Amino acid sequence: MYFSKLVESICPYVAGEQPQDKKYIKINTNENPYPPSKEVEKIIKSYDYSSLRLYPDPDSNVLADSLSKIYNVGKENIFLGNGSDEVLAMCFPAFFDPNDLPVAFADITYSFYKVWANMYKINTHVIPLNDNFEIEANDYINLGNKVKGIIITNPNAPTGIILDKQDLISIIKANKDKVVIVDEAYVDFANYSMAEYIKEFDNLLVVRTFSKSYSLAGIRCGFALGNAKLISALNTIKNSINSYTVNRLTQAVAKAAIEDRDYFESNINKIVQTREWTITKLKELGFYVLPSSSNFVFAKHIECKGKDLYLNLKKNGVLVRHFDLDRIRDYLRITIGTQEEMEKLIETLIEIM
Amino acid sequence: MYFSKLVESICPYVAGEQPQDKKYIKINTNENPYPPSKEVEKIIKSYDYSSLRLYPDPDSNVLADSLSKIYNVGKENIFLGNGSDEVLAMCFPAFFDPNDLPVAFADITYSFYKVWANMYKINTHVIPLNDNFEIEANDYINLGNKVKGIIITNPNAPTGIILDKQDLISIIKANKDKVVIVDEAYVDFANYSMAEYIKEFDNLLVVRTFSKSYSLAGIRCGFALGNAKLISALNTIKNSINSYTVNRLTQAVAKAAIEDRDYFESNINKIVQTREWTITKLKELGFYVLPSSSNFVFAKHIECKGKDLYLNLKKNGVLVRHFDLDRIRDYLRITIGTQEEMEKLIETLIEIM
Numbered sequence: 001m002y003f004s005k006l007v008e009s010i011c012p013y014v015a016g017e018q019p020q021d022k023k024y025i026k027i028n029t030n031e032n033p034y035p036p037s038k039e040v041e042k043i044i045k046s047y048d049y050s051s052l053r054l055y056p057d058p059d060s061n062v063l064a065d066s067l068s069k070i071y072n073v074g075k076e077n078i079f080l081g082n083g084s085d086e087v088l089a090m091c092f093p094a095f096f097d098p099n100d101l102p103v104a105f106a107d108i109t110y111s112f113y114k115v116w117a118n119m120y121k122i123n124t125h126v127i128p129l130n131d132n133f134e135i136e137a138n139d140y141i142n143l144g145n146k147v148k149g150i151i152i153t154n155p156n157a158p159t160g161i162i163l164d165k166q167d168l169i170s171i172i173k174a175n176k177d178k179v180v181i182v183d184e185a186y187v188d189f190a191n192y193s194m195a196e197y198i199k200e201f202d203n204l205l206v207v208r209t210f211s212k213s214y215s216l217a218g219i220r221c222g223f224a225l226g227n228a229k230l231i232s233a234l235n236t237i238k239n240s241i242n243s244y245t246v247n248r249l250t251q252a253v254a255k256a257a258i259e260d261r262d263y264f265e266s267n268i269n270k271i272v273q274t275r276e277w278t279i280t281k282l283k284e285l286g287f288y289v290l291p292s293s294s295n296f297v298f299a300k301h302i303e304c305k306g307k308d309l310y311l312n313l314k315k316n317g318v319l320v321r322h323f324d325l326d327r328i329r330d331y332l333r334i335t336i337g338t339q340e341e342m343e344k345l346i347e348t349l350i351e352i353m
Numbered sequence: 354m355y356f357s358k359l360v361e362s363i364c365p366y367v368a369g370e371q372p373q374d375k376k377y378i379k380i381n382t383n384e385n386p387y388p389p390s391k392e393v394e395k396i397i398k399s400y401d402y403s404s405l406r407l408y409p410d411p412d413s414n415v416l417a418d419s420l421s422k423i424y425n426v427g428k429e430n431i432f433l434g435n436g437s438d439e440v441l442a443m444c445f446p447a448f449f450d451p452n453d454l455p456v457a458f459a460d461i462t463y464s465f466y467k468v469w470a471n472m473y474k475i476n477t478h479v480i481p482l483n484d485n486f487e488i489e490a491n492d493y494i495n496l497g498n499k500v501k502g503i504i505i506t507n508p509n510a511p512t513g514i515i516l517d518k519q520d521l522i523s524i525i526k527a528n529k530d531k532v533v534i535v536d537e538a539y540v541d542f543a544n545y546s547m548a549e550y551i552k553e554f555d556n557l558l559v560v561r562t563f564s565k566s567y568s569l570a571g572i573r574c575g576f577a578l579g580n581a582k583l584i585s586a587l588n589t590i591k592n593s594i595n596s597y598t599v600n601r602l603t604q605a606v607a608k609a610a611i612e613d614r615d616y617f618e619s620n621i622n623k624i625v626q627t628r629e630w631t632i633t634k635l636k637e638l639g640f641y642v643l644p645s646s647s648n649f650v651f652a653k654h655i656e657c658k659g660k661d662l663y664l665n666l667k668k669n670g671v672l673v674r675h676f677d678l679d680r681i682r683d684y685l686r687i688t689i690g691t692q693e694e695m696e697k698l699i700e701t702l703i704e705i706m
Contacts, residue, residue, distance in 0.1 A: 002502070002532040002556060003586045004450045012592030018408060026407075035403035044602075049397050050388030052571035052606070054379075055371060055564070082435050085595045093472075097357045119446075119593040149355070179355040203355060211408070218405035218601035233356045239365030240472040242438045248571035249397075249602050253405070 006119075013115045016321050024319040025344055027335040030157075030186075030296050032215035034267050034338070036253075037260035040216070043252050056248045058239075063251045066258055067223060071195050076228040079235065082245045084185060084209035084222025087234070089116050090241070091151075091205070091224075094233040095179045096122040101148035106135060108328060109153050110183060133159045133290055133298075137167035141174040149179040154194075155186045158323065158333040160292030162190045172201050179230065181205045186294035188213035188268055189275070195225050202227040212295055213268060214257045221246060221254040271295050275336045281346045285353070300330040304353060312352040318345055359472075366468045369674050377672040378697055380688040383510075383539075383649050385568035387620050387691070389606075390613035393569070396605050409601045411592075416604045419611055420576060424548050429581040432588065435598045437538055437562035437575025440587070442469050443594070444504075444558070444577075447586040448532045449475040454501035459488060461681060462506050463536060486512045486643055486651075490520035494527040502532040507547070508539045511676065511686040513645030515543045525554050532583065534558045539647035541566035541621055542628070548578050555580040565648055566621060567610045574599060574607040624648050628689045634699045638706070653683040657706060665705040671698055 016029035060080045068075050081087035089112075096103050102123035105113050117124045125147050127139045133156075140150060150171070155162040172180045172194075180203055187193045187208070195206050205226035211217035224234060238245060258264075275297065279289050282299050289299040300306060306329050310322035313332075321333040336342065369382035413433045421428050434440035442465075449456050455476035458466045470477045478500050480492045486509075493503060503524070508515040525533045525547075533556055540546045540561070548559050558579035564570035577587060591598060611617070628650065632642050635652050642652040653659060659682050663675035666685075674686040689695065 001530060002448055002583060004446055004448055006446050006450065007586045007589050010589060010593050012589055013596060014592075015408075015411060015596040018410060029408060031408065032406050034406065036405050040405065041402040044400055044402050045398055047397055049394040052389050052393065053385050053387065053568040055368075055382060055384065055570040056573070057371060058368060082600075083595060083597060085597070089594045093357060093359050095355055095357055097359065115593050119590075177354060215406040217408040217597075220409070220597055220600040230355060233360045236360050236363060236365055237472075239367075240363050240468050241442045242436060243366060243368040244436055244438070244570075244573055247435075247573040247600070247603060249606075250600060253602075 010118045011115065013112045017319060019319065024317055025337065025341050026319050027337045027341060027345065028319040028321040029217075030212055030335045031217050032212055032267065032271070032295065033336070033341060034215055034270065036215040037257050037263040039256040039260045040253050043256040044249070047249065047252065052248060054248075056244050056246060056251060058243045060246050060251050063246075063255045066255045070258060071225060073198065073225060074228070077198060077225055077231060079224040079226075079231045079238075080246050081222050081238070083211065083220040084183070084207050085112060086245060087207055087222045087224050088112065088181075088183065090234050090237045091181055091207075092116045092120040092122055094237045095149050096120070097148070098122060102146070103149050103151060104140065104143060104147040105151045106156065108133060108156075108159065110157050113151055129159070134161055135163050137163070137171055140171040143175065147178065149181065150175060151181040151183060153183040153185065155190050155293040157186065157294070158296070158321070158328070158331070159290050159298050160186070160294040160296055161290055162293035165192050168194065169197070172197070172204050176201075176203055179203050179205060181207060183207045185209050186212060189272060189295045190293035198225050198227060202229070205230050210254050210257060214254070214264065215267065216254065216257055219250050219253050221250050271336050274339050274342055277339070278334070278336060278342045278345070285346070285349055296333055296335045298331050298333050300332070301353070306330045306332055309352075313348060316348045316352060318348050363471045364468065366465045370672060372672065377670055378690065378694050379672050380690045380694060380698065381672040381674040382570075383565055383688045384570050385565055385620065385624070385648065386689070386694060387568055387623065389568040390610050390616040392609040392613045393606050396609040397602070400602065400605065405601060409597050409599060409604060411596045413599050413604050416599075416608045419608045423611060424578060426551065426578060427581070430551060430578055430584060432577040432584045432591075433599050434575050434591070436564065436573040437536070437560050438465060439598060440560055440575045440577050441465065441534075441536065443587050443590045444534055444560075445469045445473040445475055447590045448502050449473070450501070451475060455499075456502050456504060457493065457496060457500040458504045459509065461486060461509075461512065463510050466504055482512070487514055488516050490516070490524055493524040496528065500531065502534065503528060504534045504536060506536040506538065508543050508646040510539065510647065511649070511674070511681070511684070512643050512651050513539070513647040513649055514643055515646035518545050521547065522550070525550070525557050529554075529556055532556050532558060534560060536560045538562050539565060542625060542648045543646035551578050551580060555582070558583050563607050563610060567607070567617065568620065569607065569610055572603050572606050574603050624689050627692050627695055630692070631687070631689060631695045631698070638699070638702055649686055649688045651684050651686050653685070654706070659683045659685055662705075666701060669701045669705060671701050
């Protein structure tokens with residue numbers, strides 16, 4: 001009797017397992033296998049703990065300055081949040097109305113979108129990926145007045161597939177009257193980003209995270225880049241929920257990480273190399289592997305069932321992610337760990353198959 | 354055209370000024386003037402930065418264990434969030450429905466309540482404080498079926514006044530069919546808390562923060578204590594917005610702070626002593642001061658206007674908070690700083706008056 005009708009009706013997101021016993025090769029939640037930049041260690045060790053008695057800067061100005069330089073945009077084009085999940089969650093009430101025109105997204109994509117839509121009572125227009133698990137650009141180009149906006153994860157998750165750049169630009173151009181949110185959580189492992197296009201397209205919002213490419217899933221920091229009016233709408237929502245979403249240590253740590261470009265690039269290169277090695281090996285073992293532009297691969301075996309493989313791998317100390325959902329239940333989503341971890345994965349697969 | 358109707362209609366919360374130039378005696382946002390526990394410094398200096406590559410425990414189990422021991426409640430009675438503002442923000446969709454029965458709160462209280470109500474389209478039933486700026490218990494005892502729930506800040510803000518304990522218990526008992534949220538942001542500076550009563554009253558939710566009494570406004574950590582069903586509703590909302598709201602460093606820092614009970618108590622004692630000294634001095638200067646059970650005082654001068662005093666103090670390097678609102682525009686809300694800071698406040702007041 002104490003609860004809202006909403007609580008009784010929504011179905012929360014289920015995150016990947018986070019075992020606390022530490023005995024797994026944990027390649028199930030797309031974390032980076034390498035530590036953050038050494039600059040992160042320095043900033044933490046030298047942090048003036050007494051300053052924690054004060055509220056953080058609600059606008060994260062010092063961190064926004066760094067981002068502003070790196071992306072060559074104004075601070076009015078940047079919105080920071082407690083992880084990109086929080087940024088994306090705030091997009092729903094900022095850009096879409098309850099029980100009104102829907103937001104469009106793919107049937108197979110980040111599964112939090114439909115949870116946020118339910119949370120905010122926003123209708124959805126779900127567009128199936130084609131048989132190759134690709135986004136069909138024409139499906140998004142010909143939406144007309146059917147939807148209020150679009151969210152595209154690019155590269156997509158859990159497929160890892162990136163959309164052709166010109167196709168994505170065509171989608172943004174064909175929907176100038178709608179917001180197009182491009183969730184670039186994995187884009188640093190790919191070969192292009194839409195970040196620079198926010199100046200050209202007023203309807204484009206690019207969402208990023210420090211969790212994957214900066215090895216900072218534990219610090220919770222994400223951001224959006226977009227036209228000042230889109231950013232202002234996000235700030236209106238944020239300041240109607242929580243003024244101080246990004247804490248002092250997070251602001252300092254994220255700044256240190258993003259400014260160490262050399263470490264960032266070498267970290268990415270290592271993961272991309274290991275990804276290509278892993279794909280080759282998986283194919284040798286009889287896996288069908290989707291082309292990945294991310295720090296994970298999505299693969300199914302021609303003979304073994306996805307759930308069996310997942311359970312057998314877990315039993316043998318290797319944790320991957322399996323989604324028991326139509327169209328993808330034969331697949332495993334495997335995060336790219338260190339080279340050693342992926343060698344262990346391949347060995348374990350050979351043993352159990 | 355990109356925005357929701359909500360964005361056009363809501364009026365965000367305005368936090369106290371956070372000047373970045375550091376030249377003020379900053380007694381405007383109820384921050385603690387003393388640093389956090391030395392244990393916080395230790396935990397930060399010795400923190401394994403490489404673990405930041407991993408997501409935090411979404412349920413903050415290790416921190417919840419500490420809270421569980423200190424408050425003698427089960428972990429199922431604890432909900433953690435990114436500051437108590439986030440916890441309170443999640444209470445609105447968890448316990449109240451849009452365009453339905455209202456939530457009741459005082460006309461003069463934490464001003465974020467009406468912002469959250471607007472954000473989630475929840476009706477409000479605003480109950481005026483009496484002429485002494487006190488909550489009239491009978492107003493809340495006789496609500497009948499008019500409201501879905503109640504929020505009481507206790508001690509209240511910005512008045513600092515605490516409700517008689519038996520009156521608060523009577524309110525909770527008279528509303529067993531409704532959730533009663535007691536926002537105890539300042540309770541560590543008072544002489545009683547409702548935390549222990551969550552076992553007795555299924556409808557009681559107590560909300561707490563690390564920002565004030567633990568000197569950790571910069572780390573963003575708050576929590577709720579309540580019946581497992583209330584906590585479960587909050588978890589449903591949280592997991593429909595953001596699975597990982599409390600980051601790794603915050604979990605570690607909050608745990609270190611709350612376990613150092615000696616420092617916590619000596620810190621509180623110093624502030625309470627300085628508060629009593631400040632009240633005496635303000636009265637000598639012709640101020641009317643409300644009785645405070647918090648780390649701030651709410652005071653008006655018998656002759657000088659609130660806004661003039663605020664502006665003159667600011668000009669002289671002392672930042673206090675002034676609310677330009679009916680009933681309270683003659684008042685200043687003055688955070689209790691160090692003894693030296695309060696002496697400077699009194700000196701400055703003598704100079705400018």
